[in-house]
Amino acid sequence: MNSVDSSIETYLSTIHFSHFSTQSIQAIAGLYTCKGLVLIPVLWWMWFQQDERRAWRRELLVATLLSGIVAFFVARLLTHWLPFRARPLYNTELHLQFASSATTGAALADWSSFPSDHAMLWMAIATGIFLVERRIGVLALIYTVLFICVPRAYLGFHYPSDLLMGAVMGIAITWIMTRDAIRVRYATPLLRWIERHPSPSAMLAFILSIQLIMQFDELRNLASDVFTYL
Numbered sequence: 001m002n003s004v005d006s007s008i009e010t011y012l013s014t015i016h017f018s019h020f021s022t023q024s025i026q027a028i029a030g031l032y033t034c035k036g037l038v039l040i041p042v043l044w045w046m047w048f049q050q051d052e053r054r055a056w057r058r059e060l061l062v063a064t065l066l067s068g069i070v071a072f073f074v075a076r077l078l079t080h081w082l083p084f085r086a087r088p089l090y091n092t093e094l095h096l097q098f099a100s101s102a103t104t105g106a107a108l109a110d111w112s113s114f115p116s117d118h119a120m121l122w123m124a125i126a127t128g129i130f131l132v133e134r135r136i137g138v139l140a141l142i143y144t145v146l147f148i149c150v151p152r153a154y155l156g157f158h159y160p161s162d163l164l165m166g167a168v169m170g171i172a173i174t175w176i177m178t179r180d181a182i183r184v185r186y187a188t189p190l191l192r193w194i195e196r197h198p199s200p201s202a203m204l205a206f207i208l209s210i211q212l213i214m215q216f217d218e219l220r221n222l223a224s225d226v227f228t229y230l
Helices: 003-013 019-030 036-047 054-081 117-132 134-154 160-177 180-196 198-213 217-229
Strands: none
Touching: 003 134, 003 160, 019 134, 036 054, 036 117, 036 134, 036 198, 054 117, 054 160, 054 180, 054 198, 117 134, 117 160, 134 160, 160 180, 180 198
């Protein structure tokens, strides 16, 4: 662990709010409502805007949604491929007492801390929103930092470097996938298919949006149970 991570986590562990405030921060960090259910609806709102930039905007939104999926699964793969890093909450070398209890993040004990899949996924989505509409995108980026990333550092779920590198990788994935030379290879033909088949595409987009909001938790749990059974 680097000294910056250690210093920041030590400082955060000394900040104590009221019981209500602490419970609120834990709720913000844990509820899907405070993460994907804020950002994904913004993509839908942008999708149905009617103006001369409609085709371009829809291409970017398709690229943004796929960027989020790629960012999430890259983050999950990296947590398995890279050396295991215990989360601050479970790092006995730190000797710190965080606002969250050990039971609050018990499900995270076996997951490596680096990189943060939350930061990668939602910074990828927020970056896409920024590329489509700058003013709304700035708010999306600020929201992602303050309401998705910071609470996870404060509660001891991640080190600052986990969140920073996750954010950087998420931004980079969206930036690369939305470049004209790359986007036209997959977003343009996909958009044509969507316009030719509005009913099935709307159904698939709805299902995909739900899974992104839930960060594929149920599917991953189902796959894990099936794998364990087999």
